[in-house]
């Protein structure tokens with residue numbers, strides 16, 4: 001099984017610890033992971049801003065980097081979703097089709113491809129899960145509150161098997177945090193208000209650590225938490241699953 | 246003004262935002278409880294979607310069938326290409342019957358066509374009889390929601406408004422008293438009306454009849470008392486058969502308010518003896534939308550309002566921030582089809598969270614259509630120079646790893662070394678209310694290289 005690791009651009013530059021945790025975690029699970037050098041970005045920032053055409057270079061570059069792998073794993077539901085959903089703007093060669101089919105968000109890959117539930121991690125904290133929207137409603141990494149379906153959640157399932165984790169329920173289990181890429185800046189007022197409300201929900205539920213499948217949501221929430229000196233931490237799910245505290 | 250500007254103004258009063266958000270979330274929650282009682286809910290949504298898709302693909306035939314059956318039932322059928330024609334037709338019918346006073350039950354179509362100001366300019370009194378609509382009419386405002394038109398007003402505002410216009414006594418916003426007074430006021434108007442105008446929720450091709458859903462019974466009250474009934478409908482309101490109501494009435498009521506069925510689902514089929522019934526069928530841009538493959542399913546909409554109640558942006562920006570007849574997610578994919586430039590900010594008033602698409606009873610992929618409008622808007626309407634350039638530069642940077650590495654290094658250095666006052670300067674919108682992460686010394690790439698080298702040693 002040839003597995004390629006995709007580390008999204010902003011994680012690479014701003015949150016390298018998330019990349020490290022992802023790589024170490026996969027290695028712990030005996031996956032032979034390659035990290036193709038020279039990777040950049042999936043193209044989402046431009047495309048979601050309405051400049052899909054400017055993202056074609058990034059898409060092609062992504063395919064070049066990952067076309068030879070059986071699986072492409074990434075600690076970002078949002079990037080995986082972008083490749084799956086929006087890479088229809090480049091010609092659908094066999095390589096492109098394969099890459100789109102084989103790209104996986106980390107929790108999804110661990111649970112459904114590796115078929116591992118208990119990683120042997122331990123993390124003795126009260127954890128609140130932020131269900132990042134693109135992973136939830138795009139990749140269906142869990143059931144969402146709008147649809148009538150059997151309830152499930154990949155990230156929560158892995159956390160339930162993590163020693164010490166106490167999962168805290170929220171009032172609004174899957175409301176968006178308000179990040180939304182350039183939305184965070186274009187619609188600053190609403191973005192900030194959504195983030196504040198989200199944090200309030202976690203605080204009121206007694207959460208100590210907020211986690212998610214996407215660092216982008218967490219960057220937005222952390223920005224508010226540090227500015228407002230609130231007693232909360234954010235950690236990407238890979239960092240929790242890679243813990244042995 | 247753009248959506249974000251209007252939203253910022255709405256957000257100056259955080260208490261009001263919280264209240265608005267909670268009021269609508271309450272409706273969304275009621276909807277959840279109610280749809281989770283229906284085992285086959287998702288199958289019902291699929292069915293609703295399928296029937297609408299089929300109908301829109303055969304729209305011409307179903308409209309003709311509907312017209313023929315309606316005429317058989319002694320209903321007079323009129324066709325309007327746009328809002329102006331619609332208004333003229335309605336006005337002519339009223340003139341012919343020497344009408345002076347009109348009562349109208351809720352109809353987003355007549356809002357869209359700006360019927361009220363048109364008729365008023367011709368000396369006709371038009372009274373909106375849905376309580377929420379009447380409130381916004383008295384306040385000289387527009388509905389801010391398609392099901393809950395006055396949801397932006399609290400009871401104290403209504404109290405004041407009624408004192409001013411209906412001569413009520415101050416009551417500290419007592420809802421019971423206020424609705425009682427509104428009822429008295431509206432009864433009077435119903436009795437005096439010469440013509441009743443209603444909207445149409447579903448027009449049934451195989452019977453020529455139509456159904457109007459209200460919770461207040463005001464459509465019935467108007468149509469049963471006035472000698473002339475004019476029903477106005479968009480072309481997309483057609484359903485093929487009577488039996489399809491079983492699908493749509495269930496989807497509509499549960500999605501809109503969480504009720505198992507709307508209080509009044511009024512079936513109209515023919516005029517009472519000696520009286521008149523008219524139907525005005527309106528296009529007003531709908532067939533143009535139908536011709537756009539990426540956006541045609543937006544015409545599936547049954548106007549339940551669920552996408553508004555669920556939208557985290559709508560709840561916190563208020564319906565008026567969309568500055569369009571239909572606000573919220575569905576409005577944001579319909580409006581650009583009417584005026585791309587005017588409504589160019591609406592498809593960006595979303596995080597693309599997808600909640601709207603999952604809540605929609607007829608499964609319109611609203612968030613995908615928002616994404617698609619964005620692509621069109623940046624090409625076909627003037628964009629700020631800086632935005633366009635930034636995107637171009639980013640596009641180039643992400644196709645070339647060496648550039649990406651250089652820029653990444655510079656960003657990390659700045660985040661680490663520049664004073665906070667510079668980082669959070671006015672130019673940085675992000676930093677107004679949020680901190681940026683500390684710039685780490687090493688990128689993941691650099692760490693990985695280092696590790697590889699260490700492993701070699």
Ligand code: SF4
Nearest residue numbers: 546547549550552605
């Ligand atoms: S788009 Fe769907 S959810 Fe929104 S109002 Fe129309 S039918 Fe309801």
